[in-house]
Amino acid sequence: MTTPYSMEELVSLCKRRGFIFPASEIYGGINGFWDYGPLGTELKNNLRDAWWHDMVHCPPMGPDGEPLSIVGIDSSIIQNPKVWEASGHVGGFNDPMVDCRESKSRYRADHLLCLGVKGDTSGQIYAYIENDDDSLASAQKKLEKYVKRTLSSEEIDTCALTELSVEELAITVGPDTKTVGTLTEPRQFSLMFDTTVGATGGEENKAYLRPETAQGIFLNFMNVVDTMRVKVPFGIAQIGKAFRNEVTPRNFIFRSREFEQMELEWFCHEDEAQQWYAFWCDYRKKWWQQMGLTTGNLQMRQHDSDELAHYAKEGCGTFDIEYKFPFTDPGYGELEGVAHRGNYDLSRHTEFSGKKINYFDQQKNERYTPHVIEPSAGLSRGTLALLCEAYTPDDRPSKVFMKFNPRIAPIKAAIFPLVNKNGMPEIATKLHEEMRKQHVVQYDAKQSIGKRYARMDEAGTPYCFVIDGDTLEDNTITVRDRDTATQERINIDQAVAFLNDKLNQ
RNA sequence: GCGGGUGUAGCUCAAUUGGUAGAGCGUCAGCCUUCCAAGCUGAAUGUCGACGGUUCGAACCCGUUCACCCGCUCCA
Numbered sequence: 001m002t003t004p005y006s007m008e009e010l011v012s013l014c015k016r017r018g019f020i021f022p023a024s025e026i027y028g029g030i031n032g033f034w035d036y037g038p039l040g041t042e043l044k045n046n047l048r049d050a051w052w053h054d055m056v057h058c059p060p061m062g063p064d065g066e067p068l069s070i071v072g073i074d075s076s077i078i079q080n081p082k083v084w085e086a087s088g089h090v091g092g093f094n095d096p097m098v099d100c101r102e103s104k105s106r107y108r109a110d111h112l113l114c115l116g117v118k119g120d121t122s123g124q125i126y127a128y129i130e131n132d133d134d135s136l137a138s139a140q141k142k143l144e145k146y147v148k149r150t151l152s153s154e155e156i157d158t159c160a161l162t163e164l165s166v167e168e169l170a171i172t173v174g175p176d177t178k179t180v181g182t183l184t185e186p187r188q189f190s191l192m193f194d195t196t197v198g199a200t201g202g203e204e205n206k207a208y209l210r211p212e213t214a215q216g217i218f219l220n221f222m223n224v225v226d227t228m229r230v231k232v233p234f235g236i237a238q239i240g241k242a243f244r245n246e247v248t249p250r251n252f253i254f255r256s257r258e259f260e261q262m263e264l265e266w267f268c269h270e271d272e273a274q275q276w277y278a279f280w281c282d283y284r285k286k287w288w289q290q291m292g293l294t295t296g297n298l299q300m301r302q303h304d305s306d307e308l309a310h311y312a313k314e315g316c317g318t319f320d321i322e323y324k325f326p327f328t329d330p331g332y333g334e335l336e337g338v339a340h341r342g343n344y345d346l347s348r349h350t351e352f353s354g355k356k357i358n359y360f361d362q363q364k365n366e367r368y369t370p371h372v373i374e375p376s377a378g379l380s381r382g383t384l385a386l387l388c389e390a391y392t393p394d395d396r397p398s399k400v401f402m403k404f405n406p407r408i409a410p411i412k413a414a415i416f417p418l419v420n421k422n423g424m425p426e427i428a429t430k431l432h433e434e435m436r437k438q439h440v441v442q443y444d445a446k447q448s449i450g451k452r453y454a455r456m457d458e459a460g461t462p463y464c465f466v467i468d469g470d471t472l473e474d475n476t477i478t479v480r481d482r483d484t485a486t487q488e489r490i491n492i493d494q495a496v497a498f499l500n501d502k503l504n505q
Numbered sequence: 506g507c508g509g510g511u512g513u514a515g516c517u518c519a520a521u522u523g524g525u526a527g528a529g530c531g532u533c534a535g536c537c538u539u540c541c542a543a544g545c546u547g548a549a550u551g552u553c554g555a556c557g558g559u560u561c562g563a564a565c566c567c568g569u570u571c572a573c574c575c576g577c578u579c580c581a
């Protein structure tokens with residue numbers, strides 16, 4: 001089944017109803033950046049708060065039935081630049097790229113290898129893609145055609161494309177072309193944002209905006225162990241902005257250059273890591289379902305070994321929780337990655353800083369560097385998934401409504417006087433003032449009741465309380481349900497309890 | 506980064522072969538209204554994405570640029 005609506009419709013509603021706007025729009029916008037409007041901010045904050053509550057304040061029970069121990073931190077976006085050398089990001093996020101002018105293809109330079117005849121510096125060189133048998137066969141075929149004979153493996157010289165000189169690159173044939181010299185020189189694509197610390201500037205003061213929040217947690221591992229009386233296994237959580245100079249920002253807020261992450265680093269003994277990995281994969285999928293992603297648009301996917309990140313190679317892999325967005329349909333896009341990072345990060349920081357970063361288990365009398373299971377979720381992407389999931393075309397007057405889970409809906413309820421006279425506004429205003437002490441609610445007395453319902457449908461408000469003529473007689477009001485557009489009548493004194501009850505379901 | 510497309514009011518879109526911008530919806534005000542964008546009256550809103558050029562005159566033609574969408578590419 002394909003998505004019954006287009007991304008343009010959703011983007012249009014987000015703009016129209018104040019969820020998301022293009023950043024610096026009056027200046028023509030800026031590629032890869034978006035602003036959250038009033039409703040989008042509420043929505044995102046609700047998702048963020050739900051995560052913090054469910055992961056830090058009230059985490060799930062562990063496999064042994066005991067509550068998990070998780071604490072939160074909020075680390076600086078800018079850290080000592082050595083952090084990113086130790087983490088591998090300075091190396092790993094600086095991929096040299098090569099473009100082919102003829103085939104319009106782009107390759108990672110360090111993923112290209114080259115074939116040539118041994119000892120022959122005047123002939124042609126043929127590039128092929130690493131670990132791609134077809135590409136290798138094609139390159140060898142082209143080389144043999146060029147020298148007009150079959151070559152034995154002893155006669156063929158292989159080297160990395162990055163080792164070629166400018167002259168050699170000029171006589172190189174790209175993987176997907178037959179002419180020489182179509183490949184550009186390898187260019188660095190730095191995925192990390194540079195900035196300068198200090199007013200005087202200068203290269204020696206260069207620093208980076210963090211490309212992930214995780215490192216701030218590893219940096220503070222010993223601080224937390226020394227101050228919080230935590231025992232392994234335990235977790236440290238953090239929510240915050242991260243920055244990446246994506247080559248191609250695309251698909252609304254899905255791949256933006258400034259985004260928010262919700263990351264947990266779960267520290268455990270190596271022997272238990274596999275068990276915790278399975279535990280977190282399972283729990284995190286359930287969590288997303290609880291947030292309202294329940295229609296089968298979620299899937300779990302184990303990474304292939306060749307797509308593992310540099311930090312995950314030591315461990316046992318990465319599981320992606322993916323969502324079927326309208327722009328990925330029928331494919332899926334990553335919402336959260338649950339990675340087994342091994343003890344890569346703590347070990348690297350031990351090595352680069354020279355500081356002791358480990359844990360001593362008094363019971364076992366064992367000192368070790370904990371392994372890490374990392375459920376790393378995208379708050380921005382999660383917000384987008386909630387928007388995509390909620391968007392529900394319908395034949396009602398608004399033609400569409402946002403079917404948010406009440407727990408994460410930006411506005412929980414609206415209070416209307418049926419008509420703006422006869423004492424109804426006074427009662428409605430009083431109810432509104434009572435309700436807003438506990439929940440985000442809106443009062444609206446303007447225009448017809450139908451328009452007010454329609455507005456709330458597009459904002460995704462799950463309940464509308466209406467004070468009508470009967471209220472004056474018997475103290476009852478109607479509650480209109482967003483999803484069914486049906487009403488029930490309750491006593492006005494029970495309205496707050498009614499809403500509390502619905503939001504806690 | 507490449508190829509294609511789009512850019513006019515908050516949103517969706519018009520504007521005859523170049524003659525200094527309109528509609529619907531929404532928004533706002535008033536009246537009316539006892540339950541689903543109802544009705545009546547009125548109002549506000551655009552440097553036609555930006556810059557430059559051609560022209561007596563450009564939303565329209567040309568160039569550059571920016572943003573968004575689609576397809577490649579990339580994706581910790």
